[in-house]
Amino acid sequence: MREVFLSNHLQRQANRSFAICLASLAFALTLLAVGVAMASVLVIWASMVALAISGFIVTKYGPTHMTYRHGMQGERILRNWLRSSGLDDDHTAYYNLPLNGNGRASDIDCILVGPPGLFIFEVKHHHGLIFHRNGIWARIKIGQGGTFYRGQLGDPSGQLYRNIRRLKGLLGRTDGLWFNGAVVFTNPRTVLDIEGLRWVRAVAVKDLDHVLSKRTVLSVEQTNSINSRLASLVKK
Template identity: 30%
Template sequence: MAKVHNGSQHLQQAISTYKQEKRKGTLQIILSLVVAFLLLFLQPLVGIVVGIVLVIYFSQRSSSRAGISAEEYRIQLHGLNGEKRLTNQLAKLPENYDIYTNVFIEWQGKQSELDSVVVGPTGIYVVEMKSMRGRVYGDEAEKNWYLEKTGRQGGVYGKEFYNPTKQVGTHVYRLANNLRPVAKNLWVQGVVLFDHETALDVTSQKTIVTNDVNQLRAYIEKQPLTVESKDIARIKSYFEQGTA
């Protein structure tokens, strides 16, 4: 098994904050209703007004402190679970591979967050993970790709999203420049890994695009042994400065 090094889990932090604030908000609303109920016996009108005011106040307060909306929470939770699932499957690579997740890098004042970086004797692979359901259409030259979905009642709908091969291409460029002082003549390969529930109708030459993590693992293992042990040690040291 490859060793997984978990970086800054900003999605996990956002989700945890949302859950905590919503729990607090629910408890505060319950206490507000209890106070309002007790006031009803003394001053019915006051009890009703106080109850309404407190419920509105604590509802808005918990929403503002949560940081994200309920819809954003649902999307981020789905994305986080998808990333964890794909990372666990990718970690079935041999033990001489390391996987670094949620890696933040900077190049010329611009930052990138890399979902996963695989480091091993066959190369460096920047993996952008996408957890989607439906069919994806796109070409690497296009600015946006299209996700088509079928609803429960058979209706077809969809949405555009930024071309992930361009996204990972930017990550590859910035990481390659960061690693240049660490190891010379190092090839960094971009990968877009979709969930197995995503059907793909895409064209890409430079970037690997797949929905089969087993196929990706096999591809990585079959590549020539191009990275020397001393370079792997330097690269791992570079990543471990900012990961757990």
């Protein structure tokens, strides 16, 4: 299997959130050190205010940093699975295709092109019970005391639908090409209870071989055409 790495979106976002936390703490601590050195009550009080503000900033951006780190871990797990799956060089995996829309930068986690078809993967590294019914996603976690509570998840299939639509727009004319979408959960502590998804699937990474058909859907000419168009997107 050939691999093409297109961006480091998650790494940049993780670095940005970490830098914001670090800079806010460094400023507050520097101000405190100056106040102590000068024996200035006013500067010390200002540093206390700065520490309180930096605490708020860390509370906001710290979890964001960890979310991006978990996303990067999930993407590594998917890459390792694909590498060990035995796919030959007729298959090409594109990682982190940049997308921009509604004033926000994002990416498509993985696009796989090969004889079985065109596949778009949205990676999630959440753990817990992942539940879907009638367009509603939920994530249930178990706390330290054994109590159940609802965790953050969002709308993975909605995110995947949007990415597929935007990829279709970027590729242009596709002559009835089917876009196979799958939300791939990579955390081994995930339990899936999924029903009612339309047009896309949701699977654990260990079951991804059920998504990749063994039959040939695309000709060599078709895969070459798709790869050429994806390559042209990278050069823009």
